[in-house]
Amino acid sequence: xxxxxxxxxxxxxxxxxxxxxxxxxxxxxxxxxxxxxxxxxxxxxxxxxxxxxxxxxxxxxxxxxxxxxxxxxx
Numbered sequence: 001x002x003x004x005x006x007x008x009x010x011x012x013x014x015x016x017x018x019x020x021x022x023x024x025x026x027x028x029x030x031x032x033x034x035x036x037x038x039x040x041x042x043x044x045x046x047x048x049x050x051x052x053x054x055x056x057x058x059x060x061x062x063x064x065x066x067x068x069x070x071x072x073x074x
Contacts, residue, residue: 020056020060023045024045024056024060024061026044026045027041027042027057028061028065030044030045031065031069032069038050038053038054038066041065042054
């Protein structure tokens with residue numbers, strides 16, 4: 001508990017929120033830079049289900065994974 005509180009204070013967000021954000025940024029990069037399918041990328045970032053990964057991706061990145069693949073890099 002102390003570690004999570006310290007992490008949140010220093011990082012500005014709870015550990016699981018930071019991990020989720022990192023996973024989705026990694027997935028977004030993979031979608032843009034590779035031809036791998038969504039299910040394969042979802043597994044690579046630690047999701048057991050493509051559906052769960054897609055919902056999380058939409059919530060965090062605010063665009064569907066398929067649309068992210070087509071978007072230019074910022």
